[in-house]
Amino acid sequence: MRALVTGANGFLGRHVVDALLARGIEVRALVRPAARLEALGWPPSVDVFRADLRSSRELPRAFEGVDVLLHLAAVVSGGEDAQFAGTVAGTERLLDAMASSTCRRLVLCSSFSVYDYSSTTRTLDEDARLHQMPDIYSLGGYSIAKWWQERVTRRFVEKHGWDLTVLRPGFIWGRDHGYLAALGQQFGRHHLVIGPLTRIPMTHVENCADVFALAAVDPRARGQTLNVVDGPGERVWTYLSDHMRGSGEPGWRLPIPYRLASAVVRLAFVTVFRQATKVPAILTPRKFDAMLKPLRFENRRLRETLSWTPPFNYRQCLARTYGPASPPAAAPAPWPSGTAAST
Amino acid sequence: MKAALIGAGQIARQHLACLNTLPGVELAAICDLSPATAEAAAERYRIAAWFTDHRAMLEAVRPDVVHVTTPPTSHFQLAMDSLDAGAHVIVEKPATSSFEELEALVQRARETGRHLIEDYNYVFNHAPLEILERMESGQFGAVTHVEVLICLDILGPGGFADPNSPHPALKLAGGAIADFLPHLASLAHLFVGPHRTAKTVWSKRKDSPLPFDEFRGVVEAERGTAALGFSSSAQPDAFWLRVYGERMQASANLFETRLTFDGPRKVPKPLRPFFNGLEEGKAIRRAALATLLRKFGSSGAYEGLWELLARTYRALADESALPVSVSNVLAVNRMVEALKPSEQRPTEKQP
Numbered sequence: 001m002r003a004l005v006t007g008a009n010g011f012l013g014r015h016v017v018d019a020l021l022a023r024g025i026e027v028r029a030l031v032r033p034a035a036r037l038e039a040l041g042w043p044p045s046v047d048v049f050r051a052d053l054r055s056s057r058e059l060p061r062a063f064e065g066v067d068v069l070l071h072l073a074a075v076v077s078g079g080e081d082a083q084f085a086g087t088v089a090g091t092e093r094l095l096d097a098m099a100s101s102t103c104r105r106l107v108l109c110s111s112f113s114v115y116d117y118s119s120t121t122r123t124l125d126e127d128a129r130l131h132q133m134p135d136i137y138s139l140g141g142y143s144i145a146k147w148w149q150e151r152v153t154r155r156f157v158e159k160h161g162w163d164l165t166v167l168r169p170g171f172i173w174g175r176d177h178g179y180l181a182a183l184g185q186q187f188g189r190h191h192l193v194i195g196p197l198t199r200i201p202m203t204h205v206e207n208c209a210d211v212f213a214l215a216a217v218d219p220r221a222r223g224q225t226l227n228v229v230d231g232p233g234e235r236v237w238t239y240l241s242d243h244m245r246g247s248g249e250p251g252w253r254l255p256i257p258y259r260l261a262s263a264v265v266r267l268a269f270v271t272v273f274r275q276a277t278k279v280p281a282i283l284t285p286r287k288f289d290a291m292l293k294p295l296r297f298e299n300r301r302l303r304e305t306l307s308w309t310p311p312f313n314y315r316q317c318l319a320r321t322y323g324p325a326s327p328p329a330a331a332p333a334p335w336p337s338g339t340a341a342s343t
Numbered sequence: 344m345k346a347a348l349i350g351a352g353q354i355a356r357q358h359l360a361c362l363n364t365l366p367g368v369e370l371a372a373i374c375d376l377s378p379a380t381a382e383a384a385a386e387r388y389r390i391a392a393w394f395t396d397h398r399a400m401l402e403a404v405r406p407d408v409v410h411v412t413t414p415p416t417s418h419f420q421l422a423m424d425s426l427d428a429g430a431h432v433i434v435e436k437p438a439t440s441s442f443e444e445l446e447a448l449v450q451r452a453r454e455t456g457r458h459l460i461e462d463y464n465y466v467f468n469h470a471p472l473e474i475l476e477r478m479e480s481g482q483f484g485a486v487t488h489v490e491v492l493i494c495l496d497i498l499g500p501g502g503f504a505d506p507n508s509p510h511p512a513l514k515l516a517g518g519a520i521a522d523f524l525p526h527l528a529s530l531a532h533l534f535v536g537p538h539r540t541a542k543t544v545w546s547k548r549k550d551s552p553l554p555f556d557e558f559r560g561v562v563e564a565e566r567g568t569a570a571l572g573f574s575s576s577a578q579p580d581a582f583w584l585r586v587y588g589e590r591m592q593a594s595a596n597l598f599e600t601r602l603t604f605d606g607p608r609k610v611p612k613p614l615r616p617f618f619n620g621l622e623e624g625k626a627i628r629r630a631a632l633a634t635l636l637r638k639f640g641s642s643g644a645y646e647g648l649w650e651l652l653a654r655t656y657r658a659l660a661d662e663s664a665l666p667v668s669v670s671n672v673l674a675v676n677r678m679v680e681a682l683k684p685s686e687q688r689p690t691e692k693q694p
Contacts, residue, residue: 034506055508078501081353089377137387144383152379272639 002026003216004066006053006094007073009035011177012109015209016070017046023213030062053090063101068216072109074149080141087145088152095156107215110150110168112201112227113143117289123296124201126225140281143290165221169208169228170201170297175321177205178243181291183236185282189251194292195258196237201229201297204317207310214306226302230310233297246322258294344368344660347406349397349421350413351375351384354435358410359388361649365656372404397421401428408659411435414511415522419444422459426451431458431659436525438672440515442680449669458665460655461672463529464647465582470595470602471533474586482606484589489534490570491527491584494577504551516683517545518554520573527571528678534586536565537674541681547689548576555689560682571682598644600637601630
């Protein structure tokens, strides 16, 4: 079995490549032309395909002999238009190329950012309401692009009758990516912790990658949309303490009750910022909610559908994130290949 | 009046946001090669229809005005097709890749009785307009010299210097900087008129996909001289406009709202620097506040584009004189042509 992985050298992508290899799946890694790959330590068996989704004319060739596409590529920096062009128009070009191939199976990396947190109460699961048009356009470039990427993908799938699995990870964390937007607002070394007892919908990058590799091979994943979180999530205060201890970054933490901060943001928005074009995300109610609203998160559907449990528990994930670095990729996988990883 | 856009990228969104506020303008259609990009713009700006083929759009919608907001090398054909379809054309700068293409467009516009307008948005920012007002009222005196210097870091990986996907502007003579020449030339033309001669220096300071990252030019024009420049290395980002009159001088940063004047003062000469400083300080503080408030408005740094579009649509409706005339476009582009480098790469230095 051969998988084509886009965004293969990204934070999640590099771990997905490792997880696929560990399951004995051949990997064709689609990376941008100028990507530096030396530090990833990929074995020679990884077939590197260099192309930019925004402009390459070679994309149909990337699908030769491919059984499943894992589409992880997204532009996460730059302005709104750059993100839309890279993530959405890039997906259109990629799936156009797929339509000319024999590959009929795809796993899309979507995001929690497609959910409308503002209208969700209590539990956010796969049945939560998604952002609607035109409200989606009041959100940031990342949310707009990820929402549209899923929309475009579903249209292609419907038109061509492909098998689709949509995975929506929460906040993905791991080595060098320990700080999360859910932690509130950082001022230099100091933190304004909004809703210190709120739980974070989080998934460690290696656990998350395991779900992607599993979804690529497991027929039970077909046609499913699954949220990817490791469990109910740590509380903001706990995780921030662990992050600061682990990263050795000193600083003060000032806790603010969620309701107080939410009221201030909403008041500021209706009085001053409604028409503003350049306001920090945290001062826009919908974006504030998407980062900080205290909801319950669960992975019941993921567990039940794929019989999945995270390969690493929270303590192990902390050690893998902040402990001494383990040698890259070539090292044996932390779980037996060919089986659904579980602890 | 029915407006349509070809190209739904970053600058198109500025056009759309403005058009949605103009009275008597109906956003009839938008076109982009990417269906999702076109459809998203249509949803967001309440545009009646979206297309991926511009000819199909022109045929189906028959717009009165077409805005061409695609990358520059595609402007010529799209503008030509729009003129042929009987529409006035507002084209983003640079209007065409070469002067010959521009002449062909102007010729077609004359034949079809339509207008061709190039977007010189910074000419319609508050600062140049206020300097013009003082010139017209006589307090500024005749302009002898103008300096325009854009300091902008365009060497970051996400834009013109993208190492993964070559930016379309790199195909222009002069590369990415050519994208800014119409700004420099339109402001020079505004204050000192059509050029007679020009001398330029094109160079490259840093390693990047750009053929050039620095440009300086000196222009002798009908009513004075101009010193024009673009620097990718000088920081922080700024857009300096300095106008030297016979009685007054003005200095503005067009990325902000900063504008200061230095003119005759009824104080003893030794006290002039003191009062100048006070006055300038006051103007800069006022501008700092205005720049902050501008962020809460809709147009932001594109205030000039909004002004230009409002004036253009008003003139089209009244059949009065356009804010950017065709002779204006030709004169600015003659200057742009004179500023372009003779080689596409810097000449190798001899050891």
